[in-house]
Amino acid sequence: KAGVTQTPRYLIKTRGQQVTLSCSPISGHRSVSWYQQTPGQGLQFLFEYFSETQRNKGNFPGRFSGRQFSNSRSEMNVSTLELGDSALYLCASRLRFNMNTEAFFGQGTRLTVV
Amino acid sequence: DQQVKQNSPSLSVQEGRISILNCDYTNSMFDYFLWYKKYPAEGPTFLISISSIKDKNEDGRFTVFLNKSAKHLSLHIVPSQPGDSAVYFCAAKASDAGGTSYGKLTFGQGTILTVHP
Numbered sequence: 001k002a003g004v005t006q007t008p009r010y011l012i013k014t015r016g017q018q019v020t021l022s023c024s025p026i027s028g029h030r031s032v033s034w035y036q037q038t039p040g041q042g043l044q045f046l047f048e049y050f051s052e053t054q055r056n057k058g059n060f061p062g063r064f065s066g067r068q069f070s071n072s073r074s075e076m077n078v079s080t081l082e083l084g085d086s087a088l089y090l091c092a093s094r095l096r097f098n099m100n101t102e103a104f105f106g107q108g109t110r111l112t113v114v
Numbered sequence: 115d116q117q118v119k120q121n122s123p124s125l126s127v128q129e130g131r132i133s134i135l136n137c138d139y140t141n142s143m144f145d146y147f148l149w150y151k152k153y154p155a156e157g158p159t160f161l162i163s164i165s166s167i168k169d170k171n172e173d174g175r176f177t178v179f180l181n182k183s184a185k186h187l188s189l190h191i192v193p194s195q196p197g198d199s200a201v202y203f204c205a206a207k208a209s210d211a212g213g214t215s216y217g218k219l220t221f222g223q224g225t226i227l228t229v230h231p
Binding site for chain 1: 163203207217222224
């Protein structure tokens, strides 16, 4: 069974640009969450999607957005990139939305903003 | 405001011995806890979880203990192996009336475990 797949693995962007990251969950998993990992702040929750709807949101500015498609694949978008957005962005999928179940993470997308 | 704290940035253990990783939390609404292991340039790998209605959960070499009154949990690895060397993260999920928080995990800062042969 394939795991969570994130593309691309690495990305370099310039300040002010926008970026889109993609996540394909484990087959059958319908809940997808996104996290940002930085050395200073650690792993922080961005948002969760289920049935193409955002169900929960972390404490990030509106420049961070996401969406989920009918096949459960998800994308996150960051507009007007800032140097501080340089981070490892992780996607996680869960089998069920409304139960305590473990989240399985992808390998992440390393975003560098220059 | 760090709701999940792993106060030991690093831990060094001899192969074959027990590794004990600790985690403290402040939010009394947390009802589900997980431990993850992370290697550099990879995503976190799920190890073990525990619900707040339990005080212990075992899976092979891994055991998690939860002390709700002290708001403390620990992960025991017995016996420790060199392949266990990684960063270990404690994570927690809060209950909410709307039932929308299941996917929102709050992570600690991590503890680097080094197991020496």
